[in-house]
Structures are given as structure tokens and as C-alpha cells.
Amino acid sequence: MTVTGQTAGTGEPVDGRSLRRAFLASLSGTALEWYDFAAYSVAAATLFGTLFFPSGDELAGTMAAFSTYAVGYLARPLGGFVFGRLGDRLGRKRVLVLTLLLTGTATFLIGVLPTYGSIGGFAAVLLVLLRFAQGVGIGGEWGGAVLLSSEFGDPRRRGFWASAAQIGPPAGNLLANGVLGVLALALTEAQFNSWGWRVAFLLSGVLVGFGLWIRLKLEETPVFQRLAAQGDRSSAPISEVFRLEWRALLAAIFVRVCPDVLYALFTVFVLTYMTSELKMPRGEGLAAVMIGSALQLVLMPAAGALSDRVNRRKLYLIGTIAAGVWPFVFFPMVSGGSFAAVLVGVVLALVIHALLYGPQAALVTEQFSERLRYTGSSLAYTLAGVIGGALAPLLFTALLAGFGSWVAIALYLAVTAVVSLVGVWLARDPEDQLVS
Template identity: 75%
Template sequence: MTYLTPLRWMDTVMTASTEPTDKRSLRRAFVASLSGTTLEYYDFAAYSVAAATLFGKLFFPSGDSLAGTMAAFSTYAVGYLARPLGGFIFGRLGDKLGRKQVLVFTLLLTGIATFLIGVLPTHAAIGGWAAVLLVALRFAQGVGVGGEWGGAVLLSSEFGDPKKRGFWASAAQIGPPAGNLLANGVIALLAAVMTTAAFESWGWRIAFLLSGVLVLFGLWLRMKLEETPVFKKIAEQGEKPKAPLKEVFTREPRALIAGILIRICPDVLYSLFTVFVLTYMTSELGMSRSQGLTAVMIGSAFQLFLMPAAGALSDRVSRRKLYAIGTIAAGIWPFLFFPLAGTKSYLAIAVGMVVALAIHALLYGPQAAMITEQFSERLRYTGSSLAYTLAGVVGGAVAPLIFTALLDAYDSWLAVALYVLVTAIVTGIGVALSRRAPEDEPVVTSAETVEVAR
């Protein structure tokens, strides 16, 4: 079975629907899912890079560069801490009102917040209010992203064949490396063509202002979409949940716990090799900012192809076994990467980052399908969003802060690597708790219980 050949007519779109879906709807859903998450992660990645390299001295100036970086990373964490609120609000609405409407709101929220960061005065202009406003806009970014992921995954997967769910759901997963590549590329280009003084004064703002153009493109795509066949079927049967949040916590707690744990290690691994590594290369290895950004871009470029490939592979083999293999590799690789980085060979570091992000792709590609299929279809937006966002709080949100604190306390990369290993063990527990993907899932009604297949 081939996944990257031209799309075929399908007898069913998801197991809840028996109506055929045409190629155009399927392609639109895939592109809309991909473009929306790319935009939102462009916004998130632009902030991540700026936090690691600029925002410490622009918004949190102090005599201690480490303190400034820690403060900037704190606002990075705010974006993750805000995600559960987005998951609660938009996940609930997605299961009650539909996928399409909610995804328009999340796109607008994140895009506008990012655009405003681009015109925000720095500490030199308005003092402490600059930091307050930056935190507020970062919070708004996080709320938007928290509501985006679950809907974007369902947008593509609910138009596709359930036997190819890993591939179709990976559309949303390609967004982070695509957005990261785009953000790093824009910032690297700006840094290359400008003097350091000009870039730090006003050049960085261009990367955030470009978000406005990307929002318009994303809105155009999403407004042309129809609601997914699965949600239409649920609405026709009168099975939309009245209290989706309550039902997820009371009826599907194991699915929620498994979904949360499954995400933690990939989030921490991604934070290590796309955010913290920039600080490590400049402060510990004495390398330039542009070298770090280029290495991240190379790894992200490979992920664009590895994400859907891993998703498709998970449709052929056991998704749980594939995820377990990726988790083991994620726990081991930092112990090999940091000695490579210690050689200060740019080639060795670039190769090491490509391998690290390839391991992340092995996890992240099938992750969307693996998390969403833990939940019944009528609670899937809420459950998936909660699992995604709550995991981000204990995973990606605090990871750069913990990495920085561990390096400062122990003056050794070994503590950082051990931290990643612990998160890999936690994710391994989540894989053990997860259920196998059923090939046929009827819409679960409010009177039914969800069977956890083992």
C-alpha cells in the first residue's frame, strides 16, 4: 500500500461515516491542517529563537546574562502554561460546535498576538511594562496553540481512511518543523543581511510582523473547508456531548493519562534540540548564533519528510511498538550528542541535530493518530487537546528552564542528558497504558462505555 501516490476515492472517510469523500475535500483538509499548524508554530518558533538569543537583554535587562536568559525562558514557558486553557476552551467548543469554526478562532488569536509582539516597545522605551505586555501576548499565543492542535489533527484525519490515520493525521505534525524552519530561516536571513546593532534594534521585529500575511493565507484556506464528515455524523445522530470536559475526566481517564505521558519525552527532546541548544552553542561552545540556527534548520528540513513517513510507517506496523523504539532512542541520544558537540566541529553538531530531530520525527509523526485514537470520536477534540496541552506544561514548558538550571548547577551536560532519560521512562509508561488502534470505531453514544482495547 502506498501513501504518497495520488489520492483515491474512498468508501468511507472515518469509521463513523459511510459517505464517500472526494479527493478535493481530502486535499484541502490536509493542506489546511498543515498550513494552520505551520503558521502557529512559526509564531511559536520565532518567539523561541528570540527568547534564546535576544529577549533577555531587550525585555529583561540585568547585569547577569544567565538571569536575563532565564527570565526570557520563563516567558517561553508561559506559552506552554497557557495551552491547557486553550485546550479546555476550544476543545470543548470543537466537540460541541464543530472543528472548522474553532480552528478559525485559534488561527486569528495566535496570529494577532504574534503580530503585536512585532510592534511591542522594549524595556528601554517603557520599562517594566514591556515585560508585562510580552508575557500577556505570549499567553495569548499559548491559548491559541492549545486549541489548534486537536482540531488540526481531526481536520485531516477525519477526512481520511482510518487505516491510514497515521499518515493523514501527520499533516498537523509537519507544522512544527515547517514553522520552525520558516521562523529560523527568516531570522537567520535577517541576521545575515543586517548589522548586529540593526538586527537587535528593529530587524527582529520583521519576523513577527510577517505573521499577519500568513494569517490571511491560513484564513482563506480554512474558510473554504466544509465540516468534517465525522462531526456531521455525530451531529446528525444527536450525539454531541453536553459536558465534554466532565465526560473525558470521568469516562475516559486512562486515555487522558496515556495521552499526556506519551507526549512528554518528545516535547522535552524538541525543546532541547531547537531551543536550549542555541544557548548551549553560543554560551558554552563559543559558536555564533547563525551556526546554531542553521543546524536547527537542517534538522527541521529533514523532519518535513520524516514526519509523514513515520506516520505512514505506523499504519503498517504496530504504532505502539514504533513509538516505544523512538522513546528508547530519545533517551539514549543526548548521551552521544553532547560529546559530539564538545568537539566543536560544526559538521558533527549538525549531524547530531539531524539525528536528534529524526528521532523526534519517529515519535511525533505517529503521535497525533496515537493520541486521538485513545478517545471516543464524540470526545476526541476535547480529550486530544487536554492530553496535548497538559503534557506541554510538565514537558516542553519547563524544559529550557530545567536545562539551564541543571547546566548552571552542575556545569555538565550529563545532568541534562539524565533529565531527558527520565522523561523517556515516563513516556514509556504512557505507551504501556495506551490502547491499540481499533480498525473500526463506531460513534460512541452517551449511553455506551468506552472499551479500552489491549
């Protein structure tokens, strides 16, 4: 039996194969790009401070490594501006092939990059440039990946279909942490620090090939095909978003800030906190993050589907409040250095993140009109990344060093929760765009 669904804005039935292929294309591409990003994040938290930014001060090396982590976020708006505009002008599929190639190539080149010990400070310059390219690619990826799946699906199930792109980060994070964890266990510390970490980055070449195979087989979304046939494509989508849909842009930016900071805290900085403050083995932190990420693979589409049945804004409101409160529970709970406590704390934090991140794609994209969706969603995603995720690890490290306490970190996350609550208030309900 062939499963069909109604495509957003067309009223035409779409066969189940196209729906499943669009879902897989969205998921596989974002998983690959977040594998690349997560591999760098873990390496920045544990290795790159020594390999590319050596100094006598461990804190200074970590801060420098996290600075290049931030570069990836700071580069995203450029990707959002360039590829978002192209996505609304040329189509979703073409742009997503370009973003996949850009991010995958940059990650592969990091795997063969000489370190400070070989070419001195020029190694750090090259690392920053490649990290910048990663960020540009991901900046153009997210908006298109969300539309790729959601514009093939029934708008009444937009939360579920759009969640395909949201599964990418935990899938990529799980894969990256798994590869690095296996390498760390299989190799001596000297071997891992010398060449073992490179394997994780070189594997991106295989993943790029698979992602391209999936995306090249997919047709353009029916929504964009209709817009093109009607000649209803914006000639200046960026300026139109800022002029005509500025409230939607603000709402979409604000709702993303808290989840980004929450994710950075419990997948990146938590590794540094465990090793430096709690004196726990690096492998235990990686294990906790991997288990939480594995659960997110199921929880994110479930949360997206739940948001199709209950009010999406109210569900997001509950998740945001939980995110703002959780650090005040987590840090006292793990103060004794117990792996069980860290595991429970990280997993529950990522459950809260899934409650937010699963419906987030639908909540963001439905703020914008069809003809400006790629541009508006990409700008919101990338600009929020600069405000939230880009600076988070740096600020976490600086706050801990400056105040010597986790309280400042928890307060910082609470402030971002307030920002996202304002975004929920500004956002319109999904029912306002049910047929588009």
C-alpha cells in the same frame, strides 16, 4: 481521475479534493501557529533577555526570557479546556478559525511591542500577556487540526492523514529560523537587535490571511456532521473525559512528554548551549536546526504512514528509547565545538523526534471516542506541554548552571523517556478504533 477515500466512521467516500484541502488546512494552520511560536523561541534564546529583561547577569536575563517561553506552554491548558469543549460542541472548523486569529494577532503585536528601553518594565508585562495569548491559541489548535485531516481520511491510514498537523511545527520552525537567519545575515548586529527581529513577527499577518482563506473554504468534517445529525454531542465533554476516559487521557499525556522535551532541547536550548558553552556562532546553530527541520517535513508523514503498516505502539516504543539514549551520545560528540558534529547531532535528534511525532497525532486521538476526541486530544496535548515543553528550557538552563555538566540534562531527558514508555504501556492499539 478523482481520488476517493473512506471517511472515518461514516463509510462514505470522500473525494480527493476534500482530502487534500483538509490536509493542507491542517498543515497550514499549525505551520503558521508554530512559526509564531518558533520565532518567539529563537528570540527568547538569543535576544529577549537583553531587550525585555536587562540585567548585569546574562544567565538571569536568559532565565527570564525562557520564563516567558514557559508562559506560552502554561497557557495551553486554558486553550485546551475552552476550545476543546467548543470543538466537540460547535465543530472543528469554527474553532480552528478562532485559534488561528488569536495566535496570529498576538504574534503580530509582539512585532510592534516597545522594549524595556522605551517603556521600562511594562514592556515585559505586555510581552508575557501576548505570549499567554499565543499559548491559548495553540492550546486549542492542535486537537482540531489533527481531527480536521484525520476525520476526512480512511481510518486505516490515520497515521498518515493525522500527520498533517505534525508537519506544522518543523515547517513553522524552518520558516521562522529561515527568516531570522536571513535577517541576521543581511543586517548588522545593531540593526537586527534594534528592529530587524520585528520583521519576523510582523510577517505573521500575511500568513494569517492565507490560513484563513484555506480554512474558510473547507467544510465541517464528516464525522462531526454525523454526530450533530444524530444528536450525539456531549453537553459536558471535559467532565466526561475525566470520568469515563481517564486512562486514555493519562496515556495520551504521557506519550507526549518525552518528544516535547526532546524538541525543546534540540531546537531551543541547543542554541544557548552552543553560544554560551561551546562559544560557537549563533548562525551555525540556526543552520543545524533548519536542516533538521527540513528533513522532518518528509520524515513525519513517512513515519505516520509507517505506523499504519506496523504496530503504532511498537514504533513509538522504539523512538522513545532512542530519544532517551541520544543525549548521552550528542553532548560528548559536540564537546570540541565542531559544526559538523553539531549538525549531525541535531539532525539525528530531529530524526528521532520525527519517528515519534509523526505517528503521535494518530496515537493520541485514537485513544478517545469520537464525541470526546477534540476535548480529550486537546487536554492531553496541553497538559503534556506543561509537564514537558514548558519547563524544559528553564530546567536545562538551571541544571547546566547548577551542575556545570551536560550529564544532568541527559538524565532529565532519560526520565521523561521512562514517563512516555509508561504512556505507551497504558495506550490501546489503533486496531481498537479502526472503524471510528
